[in-house]
Amino acid sequence: MPATHHDPIASAPPEAVTPLIRGIGVLRRLTDAGGRMTVGELERATGLARSTVDRVTGTLARMAYVRIEDRDVVLAPGLLELGNAYLASVRLPDLLGGRADALADELDESVSLAVADGDGIRLVRQATRRRAMAVSFRIGDLLPAERTAPGAVFASEWDEAGWARWRERRAADPQDRGFPPVPPRPVGAGDFEQRAAEARERGWAVDDQLIEPGLVALSVPVRAAGGRIACVLSAVSHTSRHDAASLRTALLPRLLAAAGGMERVLREAPAAAPVAPSGLAGWTGASKQELGRGFVESLARGLTVLTAFGEGRAALPLTAVAEATGLARATARRALITLEHLGCVAVDGREFRLTPRVLSLGFAPLSRTTLTRIAQPHLAGLADRVRESTSLAVLVGDEVQYTGRVETSRIMNVHITIGTRFPAYATSMGRVLLAGLPAEERTARLARTELRALTPYTVTGRTELAAVLAEVGRQGYALVDEELEEGLRSIAMPVHDRTGAAVAAVNVALHSSRRSREECEAEVLPELAAAIGGIEADLHVTERFARVPAY
Numbered sequence: 001m002p003a004t005h006h007d008p009i010a011s012a013p014p015e016a017v018t019p020l021i022r023g024i025g026v027l028r029r030l031t032d033a034g035g036r037m038t039v040g041e042l043e044r045a046t047g048l049a050r051s052t053v054d055r056v057t058g059t060l061a062r063m064a065y066v067r068i069e070d071r072d073v074v075l076a077p078g079l080l081e082l083g084n085a086y087l088a089s090v091r092l093p094d095l096l097g098g099r100a101d102a103l104a105d106e107l108d109e110s111v112s113l114a115v116a117d118g119d120g121i122r123l124v125r126q127a128t129r130r131r132a133m134a135v136s137f138r139i140g141d142l143l144p145a146e147r148t149a150p151g152a153v154f155a156s157e158w159d160e161a162g163w164a165r166w167r168e169r170r171a172a173d174p175q176d177r178g179f180p181p182v183p184p185r186p187v188g189a190g191d192f193e194q195r196a197a198e199a200r201e202r203g204w205a206v207d208d209q210l211i212e213p214g215l216v217a218l219s220v221p222v223r224a225a226g227g228r229i230a231c232v233l234s235a236v237s238h239t240s241r242h243d244a245a246s247l248r249t250a251l252l253p254r255l256l257a258a259a260g261g262m263e264r265v266l267r268e269a270p271a272a273a274p275v276a277p278s279g280l281a282g283w284t285g286a287s288k289q290e291l292g293r294g295f296v297e298s299l300a301r302g303l304t305v306l307t308a309f310g311e312g313r314a315a316l317p318l319t320a321v322a323e324a325t326g327l328a329r330a331t332a333r334r335a336l337i338t339l340e341h342l343g344c345v346a347v348d349g350r351e352f353r354l355t356p357r358v359l360s361l362g363f364a365p366l367s368r369t370t371l372t373r374i375a376q377p378h379l380a381g382l383a384d385r386v387r388e389s390t391s392l393a394v395l396v397g398d399e400v401q402y403t404g405r406v407e408t409s410r411i412m413n414v415h416i417t418i419g420t421r422f423p424a425y426a427t428s429m430g431r432v433l434l435a436g437l438p439a440e441e442r443t444a445r446l447a448r449t450e451l452r453a454l455t456p457y458t459v460t461g462r463t464e465l466a467a468v469l470a471e472v473g474r475q476g477y478a479l480v481d482e483e484l485e486e487g488l489r490s491i492a493m494p495v496h497d498r499t500g501a502a503v504a505a506v507n508v509a510l511h512s513s514r515r516s517r518e519e520c521e522a523e524v525l526p527e528l529a530a531a532i533g534g535i536e537a538d539l540h541v542t543e544r545f546a547r548v549p550a551y
Contacts, residue, residue, distance in 0.1 A: 008342060016338040020302030022048060023056050024342055027079070027361045030066070032180045035075040035365035042073060059296040062287055063303065065362075067377060075362045077374060077538035081307060083140060083363035086354040087545045088275070088311040090115070092231050093125045095269055096222070096262045100233070101127045103258045107251060110236040113222075114150040116229075117142060117356040118343070119166040120179065121150045124231065124356070124545075139546060140363030141181040146170075146192035149207035149219035150232035155192065156200035156221075157229060163193070181364070183212055204252060208244040216244050220255050222262045230266060233259050274312035301327055302335040306344065306358060315351040367546035371504055372404040374538045374548070375495070379406045379506065382531040386524050388510045390531075391416065392495075394503070394550045395433040398449045400424050403504070403551040416509075425451055425465060426458050428480040428492035429505035435473035436494050436502030442469065458483040477528070479520060487512050491520045493532050497548075498540045504550065506532055 008021050029045045030037055037045070042053050057073050060066040064078030087093050096113060104111040104127035113125040120142045137143070145151025145166065158166070169178075176185040199205035207217040217236040224230040235251050242250065284300040308316060308324035316324070322332040336352055339345040343357040375392045383390045383406040392404030399421040407415070424430025425446070434442055443466075451460040459465050472478045479491045492507035508524050515523065542548055 012341055013337060015334050016341055017298050017302050017334050019056070019296045019299040020335060020338045021342065022046070022052065023060065023296070023299040023303065024344070024361065026053070026056050026060070026073075027065070027075075030073065030075050031360060031362050031365060035362065036072055038071045039073060040071070055294060055296050056299065058291070058294050059299050062291065062295060063300055065303070069377075075366055077366055077369075077542045079362040080366050080541045080544070082303065082361050083359045083367075084541065084544045085307050085310045086356065086358040087124060089309045089314040089354050090124075091269070091272060091311070091314075093545050094311075095265050096231070097125045099258060099262055099265070100125050103127075103233075103235075103254070104129065107235055107254065109241075109251070112137075112234045112236065114148075114219075114232045114234065115356045116145075116154040117359075119145050119162070119169055121145055121148055121154060121232070122356045122359050124359075137181060138364040138368045140359035140367060142179055142360065143182055143211070144176050144179050144185075146195075147176070147182065147185070147207070147210040149205040149217040150234055152192065152195040152199040152205035152207075153219050153221050153232045154229060155196035156205075158196070166192075204248075204256070206244045206248060209239070214239045216242060216247050218244075218247050218251055218255060220252075220259045222259045222266070224263075225267050233262065272312035272314075275310050301325070301331060302338060305332060305335040305339065306354065309352075309354045315348065315353050317350050318352070321352065366542065369542060369546075370549050370551050371495070371539060372551040374542060375404050375504070375506065375535045376406070378531045378534045378538075379404055381534075382406075382506070382508065382527055383408055385527050386508055388508050388514075388524070389416075390506060390508050391429070392504055392506055393427075393429040393433075394505075395424060395430070396421065398424055398445060400427055400430040400433065400505070422484060423449075423452075423454070425449060426454050426480070426484045427507075428478040428490040428509075429507045431469060431472050431478035431480065432476075432492050432494040432505045433502055435469045435478070436496075454484055455482055455486050457481065457486075477525060479517060481517060482512060489515070489517070489520065491524055491528065493525075493528050495532060495535050495539065498543055506535065 008025065009018060012021060025046055026042060029042060039053055043050055046053065057066055057068065061068050064076055067074045067076045092113060100111050100113055108129060110126065110128045112123050114121045114123050122142055123137055123139050126139060145155055176182055195205060204218065204220045209215055215236065216239060217234050219232050219234040221229045222231050222233050233255060235255055237247055284297050284304065287295050287300065288297040304325050305321060308321045318329060318333055318336065321336065322329045325332060336345055340347055344355055346353050346355050372392060379390045379392060387408055389407045391402055393400040393402050402416055402418055402420045405416060405418060424434055434445065446462055446465060451462065451465065453460050459468055477491060477493045481489050488509060489512040490507045490509040492505045494502035495504040495506060497503045506528065508528055539548060
């Protein structure tokens, strides 16, 4: 439900965990603000005392869910593990995402999958087209049902209680202020109840510029084995290409056929094998002992309960939640009661399930990011530790292109700007990326590359360079000494994605007079490896359900 509703602490049941309510409130405020707020802004937005905000954000930082940057609190990629737990548990992106992507290619229009969240909808998969006028909603964004085509499809199944909740929300929030991703509600948004009735009768719904001028969408239901709507499949276009009528004429048959194929997948999908959860209860206790009052253990334990769910663990009884997290049954029970109160957990008999509202905890702003943004704080930390400039680069053809950089303040420094390209064969980052290619591709690249001597020390022999790259592949790093420029020494390691492919590289570059080769390997390499580990951890959790472009 939108943030304009009742005070969750005042209306909480007696068994609720107040620190958990406060912590989730902080995360939602940060999410609505785009992922960054000052401590003072959080105080004003939440109504919490400064000391409480400090303890909550300190606990979230310890969990790698936020970063503290001077006066700012910033959402961190680690928080995505909560939304990932929900998406893995429902399996919709895993089972249907590939079909949605293929449909977007076939139609040459943006395609999305949405689920219901109360009287709103949330996107769980989106395949967009690269156009000047493109859809900008993010996975996890909450949209009002009455201003979307998926909302009319979901509302076709509402009972009177559902309609009553919707009317109550409309009266309390006439301008849709509780839905930050959308502009204020336009005048004359149409008769939503009539549109829902038509969707029930026809089996499809259309959004004719209800979100904003120029945006049109066509939606059809994808039903689970029992006949209820599991998600809604939509094609989204712009009035420069289609009006509502032409969109329906051109795309409805193919959209219905795709939905039918998705329904077969849901019916025939084998049960998912359970994936072990993280089980952080022991860690939270150790953190409490170390940090004392600065660590709110009940908040950390409550959020840990969300990670008990996931692939093969969609519905769990209390005992299974306690076992998965290492928490006492009473502790897990109070956390689940609190999470149900906040709308993050639903109860079905004796089993609990995550709801789409878990995606309100940072998923939208964090899922739309780049590898450069993910790496930047790690580059800054590395530069601070080794007191040398650090860079991120990707392989573009036969060159490396710099996509991220942190420079140190020195009289004599290595000055390189973002976008700069250098020959891959003569750079440390280029060599680790070349070494990570399949052997045939690496050989082909070397065969077509002109190996020029950039300094007297540049390796230009193809056989010698092939041997150097083979050694780089074995040792996992490259140290290049004055081959790109005299006096310049650099050491680099690759960044691997979830599949194990080397998608980027990080280096530390310095003047050869400051550290010897041996000192680079003894002092810089361990710090570089630690930074790479942090980047990869953040990248892997981010790309589980989202695409992460290089820059």
